[in-house]
Amino acid sequence: MNEIFQEISEREPAWLDGGGPQADCVVSSRVRLARNLRGHRFSHHASGAELAEIRHLLASRVLDRPSFAGGWSLELERCTSLQRKFLLERHLASPDLVNEFQHRGLLLSADLGRVAMVNEEDHLRLQVFHSGFNPTLACQDALGLDAELEEVLDFAFSDDLGYLTTCPTNVGTGFRLSVLVHLPGLILSKEIERILNSLRQLQFTVRGLYGEGSAVRGALFQISNLGTLGRSEETLTSDFYRHVGKVIHYETLARERLLEEDRLGLEDTVHRSLAVLQEARLLTSLEAFDRLSHVRMGISLGLLPGPGVGVLNRALLEMQNAHLQVRAGRPLEGRERSAARAELLRRLLA
Amino acid sequence: MNEIFQEISEREPAWLDGGGPQADCVVSSRVRLARNLRGHRFSHHASGAELAEIRHLLASRVLDRPSFAGGWSLELERCTSLQRKFLLERHLASPDLVNEFQHRGLLLSADLGRVAMVNEEDHLRLQVFHSGFNPTLACQDALGLDAELEEVLDFAFSDDLGYLTTCPTNVGTGFRLSVLVHLPGLILSKEIERILNSLRQLQFTVRGLYGEGSAVRGALFQISNLGTLGRSEETLTSDFYRHVGKVIHYETLARERLLEEDRLGLEDTVHRSLAVLQEARLLTSLEAFDRLSHVRMGISLGLLPGPGVGVLNRALLEMQNAHLQVRAGRPLEGRERSAARAELLRRLLA
Numbered sequence: 001m002n003e004i005f006q007e008i009s010e011r012e013p014a015w016l017d018g019g020g021p022q023a024d025c026v027v028s029s030r031v032r033l034a035r036n037l038r039g040h041r042f043s044h045h046a047s048g049a050e051l052a053e054i055r056h057l058l059a060s061r062v063l064d065r066p067s068f069a070g071g072w073s074l075e076l077e078r079c080t081s082l083q084r085k086f087l088l089e090r091h092l093a094s095p096d097l098v099n100e101f102q103h104r105g106l107l108l109s110a111d112l113g114r115v116a117m118v119n120e121e122d123h124l125r126l127q128v129f130h131s132g133f134n135p136t137l138a139c140q141d142a143l144g145l146d147a148e149l150e151e152v153l154d155f156a157f158s159d160d161l162g163y164l165t166t167c168p169t170n171v172g173t174g175f176r177l178s179v180l181v182h183l184p185g186l187i188l189s190k191e192i193e194r195i196l197n198s199l200r201q202l203q204f205t206v207r208g209l210y211g212e213g214s215a216v217r218g219a220l221f222q223i224s225n226l227g228t229l230g231r232s233e234e235t236l237t238s239d240f241y242r243h244v245g246k247v248i249h250y251e252t253l254a255r256e257r258l259l260e261e262d263r264l265g266l267e268d269t270v271h272r273s274l275a276v277l278q279e280a281r282l283l284t285s286l287e288a289f290d291r292l293s294h295v296r297m298g299i300s301l302g303l304l305p306g307p308g309v310g311v312l313n314r315a316l317l318e319m320q321n322a323h324l325q326v327r328a329g330r331p332l333e334g335r336e337r338s339a340a341r342a343e344l345l346r347r348l349l350a
Numbered sequence: 351m352n353e354i355f356q357e358i359s360e361r362e363p364a365w366l367d368g369g370g371p372q373a374d375c376v377v378s379s380r381v382r383l384a385r386n387l388r389g390h391r392f393s394h395h396a397s398g399a400e401l402a403e404i405r406h407l408l409a410s411r412v413l414d415r416p417s418f419a420g421g422w423s424l425e426l427e428r429c430t431s432l433q434r435k436f437l438l439e440r441h442l443a444s445p446d447l448v449n450e451f452q453h454r455g456l457l458l459s460a461d462l463g464r465v466a467m468v469n470e471e472d473h474l475r476l477q478v479f480h481s482g483f484n485p486t487l488a489c490q491d492a493l494g495l496d497a498e499l500e501e502v503l504d505f506a507f508s509d510d511l512g513y514l515t516t517c518p519t520n521v522g523t524g525f526r527l528s529v530l531v532h533l534p535g536l537i538l539s540k541e542i543e544r545i546l547n548s549l550r551q552l553q554f555t556v557r558g559l560y561g562e563g564s565a566v567r568g569a570l571f572q573i574s575n576l577g578t579l580g581r582s583e584e585t586l587t588s589d590f591y592r593h594v595g596k597v598i599h600y601e602t603l604a605r606e607r608l609l610e611e612d613r614l615g616l617e618d619t620v621h622r623s624l625a626v627l628q629e630a631r632l633l634t635s636l637e638a639f640d641r642l643s644h645v646r647m648g649i650s651l652g653l654l655p656g657p658g659v660g661v662l663n664r665a666l667l668e669m670q671n672a673h674l675q676v677r678a679g680r681p682l683e684g685r686e687r688s689a690a691r692a693e694l695l696r697r698l699l700a
Contacts (some may be wrong), residue, residue, distance in 0.1 A: 264689060268631035279625035281618035341616060 002329070004072055005083050009091075009326050013112040013129065016317065018309030020132020024300030025248045027180040027220070027313055029134045031093075031142035034122040034165045034174030035149075036156040042057035042166045043119045053118050058118050061152045062107050066239045067145055076101035085322035091129075091180075096120055114145060121166050122174070123230035126152075132246060135177050139237040142175075169226065175233050177225050177240045181247065184297045185254030195250055199223065204244055209273065218289030218316060219297075223247070253346035259301055270298025282338040288319050288345060295349075307349055315348045352679070355421055355433050358440075359668075359676050363479065366667060368659030370482020374650030375598045377530040377570070379484045380441075381492035384472040384515045384524030385499075386506040393469045394518045396528050401453035401469050406469050411502045412457050414613055417495055417543070420460035426451035432681060435672035441479075441530075446470055463494060468500055474503075475569040483598060485527050489587040519576065525583050527575050527590045531597065534569040534647045535604030540626075547572060552593055568639030568666060569647075573597070611649055620648025627695045632688040638669050638695060645699075657699055665698045 015028045036042060040054055059073040076084060076097065084101060087093035092112070096136065097104050097120045105118035117125040126149070128141045154165040162172040170176070186192040196206045203226045208216045225240055258266055273294035277283070283291075296312045298304040324340045325332050332340055359425055365378045386392060388405055409423040426434060426447065434451060437443035442462070447454055447470045455468035467475040476499070478491045506514040512522040520526070537540040546556045553576045558566045575590055623644035627633070633641075646662045648654040667673065675682050675689045682690055 264685075266629055268692070270629055271629040272626055275625035275629035276622055279621040281614055281621055335614075342618070 001078060001080075001083070003076075004074070005079075005086065005326050006329075008072070008108070008112070009086070011112055012314060013090075015113055015129035015131045016310065016313040017131055018311075019312055020130060022133040022143075022248055023131065023309050024296075025251050026062050026133035027182060027316075028091075029130045029138045030178045030180075030327065031128050031135075031138040032176045032178070033126040033142055033146055034163065034170045034176075035124040035126065035146070035153075036164055036166070037123050038154045038156045038282050039179055040123065043121065043123060044166065046119075048103055055103060055105045055118050056058055058116065058124060058153075059105060059107060062116050062149065063334070065148050065152070067114055067148055068109045068116075070106060070115075072108045073077055073109070074106040076104040076106065080350075082322055083087070084327050086191060086326045089182075089320040089322050090317060093117060094120060094125075108205065110280075113148050122170070124149075124155075133179060133245070135179070135237045135241050135244075138177065139175075139233055143233060145280075147208050156207040170229065171231050172230060173236070175225075175236055177237060179223050179244055181221050181244075181251070182219055182293065182296055183221055183247070184293050185251045186247075187219050188258055189254040191250065191254060195266070196221075197241065199247065204240075204243065217286070220289075220316070253298060255301055259303075265299070267303050270294050272306055274349065275347060275350050280342045282335070283319075283342040283345060284338055285319065285321060285341065288341055289316070292316050292319075315345055319344055351428060351430075351433065355429075355436065355676050358422070358458070358462070359436070359673065361455070361460075362461055362664060363440075365463055365481045366481035366660065366695075367481050368661075368663055370480060370484050373482040373659045374646075375532055375601050376483035376636045377532060377666075378441075379480045379488045380528045380530075381478050381485075381488040382526045382528070383476040383492055383496055384513065384526075385474040385496070385503075386514055386516070386650070387473050388504045388506045390473065393471065393473060394516065395559060396469075398453055404473050405453060405455045405468050408466065408474060408503075409455060409457060411652040412466050412474075412499060415498050415502065417464055418457060418459045418466075418499055421464075421572060422458045424456040426456065427453040432672055436556065436676045439672050440667060443467060444470060444685075457700075472498075472520070474505075483529060483595070485529070485587045485591050485594075486685065488527065489525075489583055493583060522580060523583050523586070524680050525575075525586055528572050529594055531540060531571050531573060531594070531601070532573055532643065532646055533601050534568055534643050535595070535601045535608060536597075537569050538608055539604040541600065541604060545597055546571075549593065549597065551590075554590075554593065564619040567636070569645040570639075570643070570666070605647060605651055608640050609653075616648075616651070617653050620644050620653050624648070624654055624665055624699065627699050629696070630692045632685070633669075633692040634688055635669065635691065638691055639666070642695075643671075661698055665695055668698070669694055 006042050037054060040046060040050060043051065061073055062068055063073055084098035088095060088098050092115050093106055094117060097117050098193065103119050107116040107118065113129050115127040126142065126145060128145060129140055130138045158164055163174040165171050165174050183192060186195055199206055205224050205226050207222045220296065223244055225236055273291035277295065292312055292315055295304060296309065299309060319341045321337055324337050328340060380611040387404060390396060391400060412418055413421055413423055434448035437456060438445060439450050440464050442458065443456055444467060447467050453469050457466040457468065463479050476492065476495060478488055478495060480488045507512055513524045515521050515524050524641065533542060536545055547558055555574050555576050557572045573594055575586055623641035627641050627645065642662055643666055645654060646659065649659060669691045671687055674687050674694065677692060
């Protein structure tokens, strides 16, 4: 198991490379599809034996498909708690999957761009990730993957309702689009609450970095659609594109306005933050999130020559607690983590 | 007058070069001699006409001596308030001289290492400056200068009491030794109060950067002897050397102990401070003093490769408010000063 995690931790997911559209404001776009197997009870009603059977079936069928060639299958109860936390930090697993890990599984494609959670709320939760703001590509990719899996799996489906899911909010398409957005401009201009509230009124949900109830760190937010019933994946995607596109537009305007109103103050903030990241010997996660956020904004505004957005995305991921410890191969105490984080960031941002 | 100040501001005093003994803890050593002219009332009893006469006499006689060849004579009331503040920041003039500037003068040697304040508390206050911890050299230099001036000036002297001065504490030799010391280790180790109190009990006075009542900035202190009556200059100097030498020794021990107890924390502090000084776009004087102090200590402990102590001494001097404005040739508002300070420090510490 340790070797697998070593391998995963060293593989850089393509969706983090900063090469996608509007990567200055959007880290990644993700589509999740909820699916259940016909003829099996939903996860929370199934016995341990049935869950084990489902996991075995899904692991063998899914990993056999071209999309998952060379990928990995993980059984969550065989991971250490540190490894489970690592999967959460990497956005490969949900908080639910890693907290209630008995009989649960995770299937990963070789490029870490496709992920299947097994026996979470639904038997199968497929996820695809893409770089930047790219809901359309993520939607196409997810539907293609779904079709590929339907060749070998029989999903529970009703002609009236569509795909059947444990929670009624997912019935129909089981489709959820999310983006991980970086909104420092709206925070600094104090517009963030107003914008997020209007998104919520439009049936979007907005959360911190690690999903529901988690705190906002580094001005990073997850925005997802809420309802799916009665609307096609294409309609959901184009609605998402339009509404979230507006938020990105407002973020860009806020950054430009900040630059106009106080260029010197902004330059001071971003140069200081890059300098500290490049030179500190001890960095808490909280400080690192803030400073990486400043630098990410500074680069998008042309105030800093580098590093690239891809390096920053990687830094934001890898400087987290479980990542540092998986990389070190052992648990690290608070101050050791701060030292390891500072060392990693010095190296990445040199 | 502006041209004179431009010239002075660009001339780097040799005593700031960091080349003297124990320059890691001591910026400079200074001797001051208080003298009055026989046949004239003390400054505070003399009329304006008499003060003008004294100033004229001293300026012509002193600037004529080899030690002051190529030097400058300033009449304080002809300086702007900014220029007077500049003289104070540069330690060329006392707060008293620049606050009550009518009929007062300042004579400067070409290398800015010898200074004569005219019509301050006494008619003449001679000062010599040397780099690092060098009381003996400063004492010899001051007495040599005194002898040179006595060839052309008739000082008030009593066979019983010695040199006569306005304030009884100076009667006798009129001799005061001071050092500008950097004591960040004793501050961090919280030993500073104890050490300074024992110095005070030994008849030393300890003050902030700009003399009596001024705040401590950048862990810089001025230590001076208090009483002079009945003791020769040589005795005063060797006492000073011994007692202040102990303080420097304690400072060195405190730094080494800090390094032993928390090397990483200290490395973090000094690297961050250098990075911020090299990259910030806005720096208040308070922050700059603190960060320069960290860097100065970091260099002395071998935690930073550079810059040299001389550069830091210069930075500590030149980043001050009046210096920035004299250099800019105009008054600067608070934020403009912060920007000019950051720009200067970026350049000096690049």
